[in-house]
Amino acid sequence: MAVYTQVDDHTLSAFLDMYDVGTATSFKGIAEGVENSNYLLETTGGQFILTLYEKRANPADLPYFLDMMEHLAADGMPAPLPIRDKTGASLQTLSGRPACLISFLRGVSVNHMTDAHCAALGETLAEMHNSLQSYTQTRPNDLSLKGWQKLASDTQNGADSVEAGLKTIIFNELEYLASNWPSNLPSGNIHADLFPDNVLFTGTKITGLIDFYFGCTDMLAYDIAVCINAWCFDADHTFQATRAKRLTEMYDSVRRLSAAEIDALPILCRGAALRFLLTRLYDWLNPVKGAVVRPKDPLDYLKRLQFHQSVKDTASYVV
Ligand SMILES: Nc1ncnc2c1ncn2[C@@H]1O[C@H](COP(=O)(O)OP(=O)(O)OP(=O)(O)O)[C@@H](O)[C@H]1O
Numbered sequence: 001m002a003v004y005t006q007v008d009d010h011t012l013s014a015f016l017d018m019y020d021v022g023t024a025t026s027f028k029g030i031a032e033g034v035e036n037s038n039y040l041l042e043t044t045g046g047q048f049i050l051t052l053y054e055k056r057a058n059p060a061d062l063p064y065f066l067d068m069m070e071h072l073a074a075d076g077m078p079a080p081l082p083i084r085d086k087t088g089a090s091l092q093t094l095s096g097r098p099a100c101l102i103s104f105l106r107g108v109s110v111n112h113m114t115d116a117h118c119a120a121l122g123e124t125l126a127e128m129h130n131s132l133q134s135y136t137q138t139r140p141n142d143l144s145l146k147g148w149q150k151l152a153s154d155t156q157n158g159a160d161s162v163e164a165g166l167k168t169i170i171f172n173e174l175e176y177l178a179s180n181w182p183s184n185l186p187s188g189n190i191h192a193d194l195f196p197d198n199v200l201f202t203g204t205k206i207t208g209l210i211d212f213y214f215g216c217t218d219m220l221a222y223d224i225a226v227c228i229n230a231w232c233f234d235a236d237h238t239f240q241a242t243r244a245k246r247l248t249e250m251y252d253s254v255r256r257l258s259a260a261e262i263d264a265l266p267i268l269c270r271g272a273a274l275r276f277l278l279t280r281l282y283d284w285l286n287p288v289k290g291a292v293v294r295p296k297d298p299l300d301y302l303k304r305l306q307f308h309q310s311v312k313d314t315a316s317y318v319v
């Protein structure tokens with residue numbers, strides 16, 4: 001359960017006094033998520049999510065994430081709106097942690113992804129990228145090549161205990177990516193972790209994009225590659241080409257993909273697969289003491305990586 005920091009009623013009421021949101025009528029910890037403590041809060045003024053940022057969040061990055069959400073929400077995108085307190089600040093301190101109140105978004109995340117969900121995702125992702133063109137803050141992607149190299153070193157002693165030969169696979173892939181990683185593709189601010197649990201749907205309409213805490217400045221097409229990995233494989237790790245094609249087709253209908261971006265999709269998908277393989281491997285080998293949440297299986301992303309390595313041309317991903 002992702003509630004690491006408990007907030008008592010007295011502390012909550014003093015916190016809410018700083019805002020114009022009324023008084024609490026319901027306050028419950030949310031079980032999903034692993035990074036931060038999240039509460040669902042209902043007040044006489046509406047429904048909100050209260051997040052307390054835990055140790056892995058770098059406080060210096062929080063204004064970038066919150067302003068990104070605010071920019072998107074102000075532009076009509078289905079992103080949470082950080083609520084400003086009576087002094088105009090959206091970042092606060094609560095129970096010794098940086099904390100923020102954001103608007104509650106309706107919708108449910110899907111476990112069974114369909115072509116229609118992926119089409120909606122492609123369209124919304126492109127709209128988000130277009131909107132973020134006018135978001136002027138930047139944040140380097142610390143989970144790109146350099147970050148992967150560090151994670152590979154940090155996990156090299158344990159990798160083969162998870163799967164024989166995994167260490168060699170990781171280092172060979174890193175060498176390939178380091179020599180071939182694209183550098184001249186259109187870039188901007190991206191979500192970088194738009195997994196199904198971070199997208200809320202009502203039917204096949206997207207009503208929420210959440211969890212912007214890996215947001216960063218990188219190649220826009222890398223965000224598509226993250227989504228292809230997260231949305232276009234079945235539970236048995238079989239690639240679902242039609243889903244990927246609907247995703248890229250609808251993306252392209254909103255923001256035209258250049259030939260260079262399309263050509264780069266196979267390598268970007270390899271990089272994105274390695275990113276989640278490495279972070280999951282690190283978490284698998286370094287479980288947090290007392291955590292109830294089970295680490296996610298790194299090998300899901302080894303299978304995706306191996307699929308992308310086998311791809312001969314971009315026809316697998318685009319119409
Ligand atoms: N604005 C929102 N509107 C509705 N529900 C939300 C909102 N923000 C978060 N949630 C709910 O809280 C849960 C956890 O949120 P989030 O994914 O941001 O947490 P996290 O600890 O950063 O998770 P992760 O492990 O995915 O990084 C979500 O799965 C969702 O159920």
Ligand SMILES: N[C@@H](CCO)C(=O)O
Nearest residue numbers: 193195214276280296
């Ligand atoms: N979405 C990630 C966790 C947060 O980065 C994963 O499934 O591995």
